[in-house]
Amino acid sequence: MVEPVQTTPVLYRWPRNAAFGRAVPKTKFYEHSNVRTALRERFVDDIQRITWAYKLADDTIRLRGTTTVPEIQVFTIETKGADVSDEVLAAIDKTVHFPILFEVASTERVRMSAAQKTLDGKTPRIATYFTTEWQPVDAPRRPLPTALDLPSLYEALLESLLPVATRVGETVSEATDRLDRARKLQREIAALEKKLRTEPQLNRKIELRRQIKERTAVLAELTDPVPSNKE
CATH class of the missing domain: 1.10.287 (Helix Hairpins)
Known part of the structure; x- marks a missing residue:
């Protein structure tokens, strides 16, 4: 199997200026789309609450966006049970026309997850999901990576979730x-x-x-x- 590199588990200290804190009803992610019944049931059974927690944008963290990465959203998914599947995260991802980083959280632990999203069509294209290990909810958080603009910040955030080291010059x-x-x-x-x-x-x-x-x-x-x- 693909062996992961030994990296420090990462949680980020999201900037206060970027706090959004808006609860989003679960139905928003499947009521107007062609979501099969089994997936709807997962939303109901697995998710306690969805919060649009942070908005990383020019007007919140002073980094310029582009058409490929106009903003970066951070969603907190509070679980009812042990976890939330990538299929559920993808259903949320496809309805929001911005890149998203997820924090999946229970009462005691949290993990980060994200997939590279491409915005060149009506429906965003979602790549493979990568995730950190579970960590205590009170685990130390690190500052955001240094970046010149939102695309480079998005690249750095995604790279920190990869299970292997990137090669020199590799995106x-x-x-x-x-x-x-x-x-x-x-x-x-x-x-x-x-x-x-x-x-x-x-x-x-x-x-x-x-x-x-x-x-x-x-x-x-x-x-x-x-x-x-x-x-």
């Missing part, structure tokens, strides 16, 4: 693509290993081992923070 989007390719390879290797265990023919076993070795080498390249010149 979050490129790192996400690399991780997605690595996870696909992991699934392929697992399927080949399963076939190998039950394959009776020697020639087929040799071919399966060759395919596993080949994919494992590519996987090692994808997960190496310092790639070789061959990639």
Whole structure:
């Protein structure tokens, strides 16, 4: 599997000037969209409250936005049970035409989660979700990363959630693509290993081992923070 780097769990100290603090009814995220019944039930069963907690924008933190990142929103999702699924977060994400960072919180613990959002269409495109480990709700918080504008702040916030280190000069989007390719390879290797265990023919076993070795080498390249010149 993709091995995470050992990074310090991160929670941010959001600027007071950016506080928004507006409760948002859960129904707002599915009453006007094509959300299946099972997902609506997850909203009801898993979420206690949704709060639009902070708005990071030019008029709140004095960082210029662009058409790709006009503002950054921070939503707090208070859980009823143990957790909230990425599917629920995506349903919220798709209805808000700004990048969002989520804090998923219970009475005792909190985690950050976000997926890179692209705003070049009517419906935002959501990439893979990344999350921190659970932390105590009173865990220390760090200042926001230093940034020149909102796009660079968004990039830095997302990078802090990645389960592997980014390579020199690599964007979050490129790192996400690399991780997605690595996870696909992991699934392929697992399927080949399963076939190998039950394959009776020697020639087929040799071919399966060759395919596993080949994919494992590519996987090692994808997960190496310092790639070789061959990639």
